[in-house]
Amino acid sequence: MPLRNNIIGCINFIAVLFSIPIIGAGIWLTTRTVNSCFMLLQWPVIILGILILLVGLAGLIGGFWRITWLLVVYLIAMLALIVLLGVLVGFIYMVTLRGSGHPQPSRAYLEYSLEDFSGFLRRRVHRSYKWERIRSCLSTTSICPDLNQRFTLAQDFFNAYLSPIQSGCCKPPTKCGYTFVNATYWISPISLHVDMDCLQWSNDQNTLCYGCNSCKAGLLANLKIDWLKADIFLLVALIGLIIIYIIGCCALRNSRTEDIFRKYKQGYT
Structure with a gap:
């Protein structure tokens, strides 16, 4: 069982790591000159990254110390945050889909x-x-x-x-x-x-x-360029979180199945 706990903990630790590019994307946007005059996307991205970090830490603690209720909270909260991140990625892509420059003669x-x-x-x-x-x-x-x-x-x-x-x-x-x-x-x-x-x-x-x-x-147009660059990092983090979440759900389910089977064997014997 300690090995199983460590596996679940390590999976959740990777989820914590995926919060870094999200927070980093938000901080990077605040350093851009144009974005500093147009504060719209930066704080939602940073706040979402911090929430994913905190939820990931909760899952990390629940995985290593086998706190079942904390793992359940982690799974529910992380699913909600993944959905929010997916909505944000799609929103950024949709609002930046239009808007291109027009060439001028001799320019x-x-x-x-x-x-x-x-x-x-x-x-x-x-x-x-x-x-x-x-x-x-x-x-x-x-x-x-x-x-x-x-x-x-x-x-x-x-x-x-x-x-x-x-x-x-x-x-x-x-x-x-x-x-x-x-x-x-x-x-x-x-x-x-x-x-x-x-x-x-x-x-x-x-x-x-x-x-x-x-x-x-x-x-x-400048915002579009910067937002699309940030969206790439958010998309990578989203894909990574989805994969880690699925693996974590499978690991937790297998762990609970083994627990039930072990208790059944003990009761039978």
């Missing part, structure tokens, strides 16, 4: 349109009071100022592969026809394109295109 970078993204993400940036907080945060970062250090010639800038947030927030949309002076300073054309983003562009370094829909789209 290496892409332009982004807010209408291309899922309704859920659009609603997160559509309301003015929410966006004011996000744009204020973005204006304090080095996302746009860094471009002035990297590019001094127009052609170098046009040939650059900008991040979505840089393409959307740090320059006017290409269709507006502005003339390049430096990466964040552009001369307005004689007649502006009839588009709100063209009218909202400002050479004020604290304004730029932070109020533009193109900036909102660029932020969502």
